[in-house]
Each structure stands twice: as structure tokens, then as C-alpha cells.
Amino acid sequence: ADRKFRFHKYREAEELYLELYSKNQALEGSESLLLKIADCHREQKKYEEAIQSYDKILKDHSRSPVADDALYEKAVILGCHKKQRAEGLGLLRELLATYPTSDKGADAQYLIGYLYLTLNETSRAKEAFNEVISSYPTSPRREWAMKDLEVMGR
Numbered sequence: 001a002d003r004k005f006r007f008h009k010y011r012e013a014e015e016l017y018l019e020l021y022s023k024n025q026a027l028e029g030s031e032s033l034l035l036k037i038a039d040c041h042r043e044q045k046k047y048e049e050a051i052q053s054y055d056k057i058l059k060d061h062s063r064s065p066v067a068d069d070a071l072y073e074k075a076v077i078l079g080c081h082k083k084q085r086a087e088g089l090g091l092l093r094e095l096l097a098t099y100p101t102s103d104k105g106a107d108a109q110y111l112i113g114y115l116y117l118t119l120n121e122t123s124r125a126k127e128a129f130n131e132v133i134s135s136y137p138t139s140p141r142r143e144w145a146m147k148d149l150e151v152m153g154r
Contacts, residue, residue, distance in 0.1 A: 005040065014040035031061040035070060047077050068102040071095045075108070079115050089115050106132060106139035113145065122152060 001016035014037060021033040038053030050073070057070040072095055079088015092108045092115075102108070113128030129145035136142055 001036070005036065005043075008043075010040045010043040014044070031057050031064045032066055034061075035066045038070065038073065042073060042077060045081075047081055050074075051077060068095055068099040068104050071099070072102075072104040072108055076111065079111065085115050085119055106136035106141040109135065110141040110145055113148065117148070126152060 001013045001020065004010075004013035004016060017033055017037045017040060021030060021037060024030050024033065034053055034057055038050045038057070041047070041050035041053060054070040054074040054077075057064065057067060058074075061067055071091055075088045075091035075095065078084040078091065089112060092112050095102060095108045096105060099105075109128060109132045113125045113132065116122070116125035116128055126149060129149050132139070132141050132145035133149075
């Protein structure tokens with residue numbers, strides 16, 4: 001299934017992940033398979049199905065190591081793909097508050113800035129990008145934020 005996913009054969013990967021999940025959903029760590037199913041849905045632009053899977057992870061496995069990934073991906077779908085900016089922003093703030101040590105923190109903070117830019121709220125975008133720079137000094141998003149601030153005239 002992972003190989004199919006890596007080679008962008010998302011429908012085939014989804015079928016294999018679904019089969020594995022149906023046989024192993026009672027086992028610890030099965031939420032990782034559910035995340036992969038959701039990611040297959042996302043890549044196929046089946047956003048409602050992806051959101052349902054991410055929601056199941058967040059409801060049933062909120063303390064799982066993949067819960068922050070589910071919350072981030074749901075925020076991306078809502079904020080970027082479905083253009084529900086306010087909902088996406090809310091989820092990103094929730095991610096930063098609920099999972100303060102998440103490896104998705106820099107991505108979430110950067111995306112907050114990006115979403116504010118799409119809403120023409122440049123002062124809030126600048127604040128978010130400056131937060132990326134100060135809070136995530138080793139993240140690749142730091143460079144992105146610096147470039148965006150430069151374009152915006154700091």
C-alpha cells in the first residue's frame with residue numbers, strides 16, 4: 001500500500017489500506033492506517049471522505065501520535081481547498097494549543113499567515129510570519145516566512 005501511495009496510485013493504495021484497517025482496526029496503532037486512508041482520499045480530492053477519516057482519528061484517538069497530523073490536514077482541506085478560511089484558521093490555532101510540541105507547528109503557524117494573506121489581513125499575516133521566524137528558527141518555513149515578509153515590505 002505504501003508503495004502504491006509513493007507512486008501516486010492513490011485509489012489502489014486506499015483499497016489496500018482499507019483492507020488492512022478492516023482486519024486490524026482493533027489493534028493499537030490502527031489509527032495510522034486510518035490516516036493513510038484519509039491521505040489517499042485527500043490526494044484523490046475526495047475531501048469530505050478525508051475529513052470524515054481525520055475526524056474519526058481526532059474523536060477516537062486524540063492522544064495518538066498521528067492526531068496532530070489529522071488536525072493539520074483537515075485544516076489544509078478546509079482553509080485551502082474548500083476556502084473555508086475561518087474554519088481552517090480555527091483548526092490551526094487548535095493544533096498549536098493542543099499539540100504545542102507537534103512537528104506540524106511551524107507548518108501550522110506558516111499556514112495561519114498564508115490564510116490571513118488570502119483574507120487581505122496583512123497585519124495579522126505579518127504577525128503570523130514573524131511568529132514562525134521567532135518560534136521555529138530551524139524550520140524551513142522560517143525561510144518562507146522571511147521571503148513573504150520581504151515581499152510584503154515587512
